[in-house]
Amino acid sequence: MGLTMTRTQLTDPHFASAVLGMVCEERAKSLSKREWLHRLKGLGLYVAENRVFTLRSDETVCELPPYLCE
Secondary structure, three states, X not given: OOOOOOHHHHOOHHHHHHHHHHHHHHHHHOOOHHXXXXXXXXXXXXXXXXXXXXXXXXXXXXXXXXXXXX
């Protein structure tokens, strides 16, 4: 089940914060970066250029903190 986001949600800082929290939780559950990226794809997200994007519309959701960019 992927995320369905509206354009309004993508510009809402509280929504971006919630997505970032979910991304961090998924990283904590994952044993490797590869597993983490795979889990994010299952949620309809992907990481590129230190940002989180939606798979469906290819829009930026939020910036990643430096410790997740390694």
